[in-house]
Amino acid sequence: MLDSLSDGFMSIDKLWRFTYLNHTAERYLQQKRENLLGRDMWHCYPDLVNTDYYCVYRQTAATGIPGRHTGYYAPLKTWFEVRSFAHDDGITVLFRDVTSEHEHGAMLAYEASHDYLTGLANRRKCMEMIALAVADAASPALPRAGLVAVLLIDLDHFKEVNDAFGHAVGDGVLRDFVERLLAVLDPAVFAARIGGDKFILLLRQATDRAAEQLAQVVLRQFATPFEAGGRSLSLSASIGVALLRDVSESAETLLRHADAAMYAAKFAGRFQLRVYDEALDRGMRDRLDLRIELREAFAGNQFELHFQPQMALSDASITGAEALLRWRHPARGLLSPAAFLDVLLESAYEGLLVDWLVAAVCQQIDGWRRMGIRVPRISLNLSARQLTGAGLVDKILRIAQEHGIDPAMLDVEVTEDSLVSDIEKAAAVLAALNGAGISTSLDDFGSGYSSLGYLVRLPIDTLKIDRSFVLALLDSAKAAAVIQGVVALARSLGMRTVAEGVETEGQLAELKAAGCDVIQGYFISRPLEATAFAAFMQRM
Incomplete structure (x- = not known):
């Protein structure tokens, strides 16, 4: 039996x-x-x-x-x-x-705790591991558990890769990034993908220095472009670092602190790291408040434009002005874009801003014209997503026509970093703008990638020399040489140059000697409200 x-x-x-x-x-x-x-x-x-x-x-x-x-x-x-x-x-x-039952169960358990695309642990497993590390750090039985560090990595502008090239290319970039990451990580570092383009690194027995060194290792992986779908894409990442300094804190708190630090890194300009402190927490709360208040800002007409004149060095005439966004906040007073623009561009109101901005510029030009003021060309700034958004050129032409404005009175400014994610699409939009009579400017030239390759391919009318070179002009022979080089380059490509941040007569003289076409800065005027700008133009 x-x-x-x-x-x-x-x-x-x-x-x-x-x-x-x-x-x-x-x-x-x-x-x-x-x-x-x-x-x-x-x-x-x-x-x-x-x-x-x-x-x-x-x-x-x-x-x-x-x-x-x-x-x-x-x-x-x-x-x-x-x-x-x-x-x-x-x-x-x-x-x-x-064995067969266990292997099937193990496979189900693996799938429940790992990301299907990269093979890294998923958010659920990540939270379990952070909670375990926090518990170990608090345990008197493990006196050498040490600090716990959580690094939250978020790829900058990754949504634009998916929007421009499709999710297959985006998935390829994520797999490439994870391969690079695993090749350089110490086996003791736990890695997870917690969703989209967000990743977590968990480091036990950490120190502040070790956590920051690990973050720098991650940032170096973006020095080489990513290859996906036959395309070469230059990307960056923002990293938030949080260290467990109080063993009473939970895993959720530690992750929230890392998230706050990551957003601070993005707010500071991206492609860098920030370490959490209480000031960052206050900053996050402020950003959330601003995000909530944006609806009222649009509904209550709280946005306004200030205009900074641009002067031709050849005859001291005013050839244009840059329209600069301001938020007249009912409680915080007049806010510059540095206080709110990143929040706005990450919100659902980014598209609405384009409509408002173009309409406000055209309405103001029409108002000045009715006052008999000679209206210069007005430049307005657009982000990468705004530039490549659906129907941008048709939208600008429609709004200009509604106000009886010649499109040639408008200039669209874009920054270098807004072009690199999809240079082909950006080039097509810039060409369409030029075809409609709207001029284009490349802002902050010299502070970003400064690639001669894309400069040749893009239909740009004006190079705006970054203010950092102008500020160093009188004290640095290298800064002077850079400006001379940019002016010569622009002239050879049939472009004009505008130097930003001019504050002194000495800077003006050096720029004139270098052959720069136009200057903009406090030496001429600070940004002015519409009525003050009208008065300024009447005096000229």
């Missing part, structure tokens, strides 16, 4: 000697019963000693309480489920091979 069982069956006496094995037990153990009967099981299977099997059998023999255990036995490469029962002469054991 015992030989007919589908389970393995064996009896062991009180001296731990085999007294019986059925045929299934022989097959599972890969031994004939005559080779085992009468022999000490621990001598026959020394790998069982001090395992969970050993503990279960010993406990059953000592207490008489039935035992049960499922575990992997490496020498036989098999998962066994065992049940042990005590009797007067020793114990009996029923066991069966559950």
